[in-house]
Amino acid sequence: MGALLGLGLGVGLMLVWSAFAVPRRPRRGSSHRPRVAQLLARAGMSQVSVSSFATLCGLLATAVTLLVEVSTSTPPVAVLFGAMAGYLPVLVVGSRARRRQRSFAEVWPEAVDNLTSAVRAGMSLSDALGGLCERGPEPLRASFGAFALDYQVTGRFEECLDRLKDRLSDPVGDRVVEGLRVAREVGGGELGRLLRHLSGYLRDEARTRSELEARQAWAVNGARVAVAAPWLVLLMMSFQPSVIRRYGSPAGALVLVVAAATCGAAYRLMMRIGRLPVERRIMS
Numbered sequence: 001m002g003a004l005l006g007l008g009l010g011v012g013l014m015l016v017w018s019a020f021a022v023p024r025r026p027r028r029g030s031s032h033r034p035r036v037a038q039l040l041a042r043a044g045m046s047q048v049s050v051s052s053f054a055t056l057c058g059l060l061a062t063a064v065t066l067l068v069e070v071s072t073s074t075p076p077v078a079v080l081f082g083a084m085a086g087y088l089p090v091l092v093v094g095s096r097a098r099r100r101q102r103s104f105a106e107v108w109p110e111a112v113d114n115l116t117s118a119v120r121a122g123m124s125l126s127d128a129l130g131g132l133c134e135r136g137p138e139p140l141r142a143s144f145g146a147f148a149l150d151y152q153v154t155g156r157f158e159e160c161l162d163r164l165k166d167r168l169s170d171p172v173g174d175r176v177v178e179g180l181r182v183a184r185e186v187g188g189g190e191l192g193r194l195l196r197h198l199s200g201y202l203r204d205e206a207r208t209r210s211e212l213e214a215r216q217a218w219a220v221n222g223a224r225v226a227v228a229a230p231w232l233v234l235l236m237m238s239f240q241p242s243v244i245r246r247y248g249s250p251a252g253a254l255v256l257v258v259a260a261a262t263c264g265a266a267y268r269l270m271m272r273i274g275r276l277p278v279e280r281r282i283m284s
Helices: 002-021 035-042 050-072 075-120 125-135 138-154 157-168 171-186 190-237 241-248 250-274
Strands: none
Touching (some): 035 050, 035 075, 050 241, 075 125, 075 138, 075 171, 075 241, 075 250, 125 138, 125 157, 125 171, 157 171, 171 190, 190 241, 190 250, 241 250
16 A cells, blocks of 8 residues: 555656746747858748758859869959858848838838728637738738638648737737737737737838938948949959959968958948948747
């Protein structure tokens, strides 16, 4: 009898320990992804793998290096332009991500207004979100269409919201989704009030940010022109073999390295001085 009691006590203590010792599975999000994967997701290219993107950069860098080497017979210049070409896809994807984020910021107030109207009409929150694939702004329709299909298949609202955040990969979208999550848990008349306040806040924020970006544009464009000008001159010099081959010497290679480092540091400094606060994704 004592052994049986001891065994039962031991099993009970083990169950209690396991309830507190087993960690909860973290919510799936972008905070644990590599930076390149996060950049691709923000650009709406989450279907592209990091390895494929890295392969594209490597192939482009190799092709340009070989082409410039054949044209100029100057390895330092070829390596320099190859490195620039390899970094070009990162710049293109980054520019696409910024444009996508700006377009989302402009249409989120309209999407929230549509949600408010649907909730007032008596629709459930899940149906209102799914309806944005038809009535919502064009940039958001694909993501909400995937949410509607996902919810029809699984019926798990919380998990569908998590996947919606991953598809959007947008800081404003994170705030909207988390606000809807909290409002759904609270229930009652708080949902309509929250949506009205959220719509007004997003409109004010988008208006203020657009004004600041318009004033910031001169600094960004000036920095880009200042950095690109020396390398455009070097590219023009590549058509003069007697001139460009001078950079094939150790001294010429040193000049190119110092110039590249100086331009990179100056560009980063200029962008840092003129940049606006970057919104970070929350609870992702």
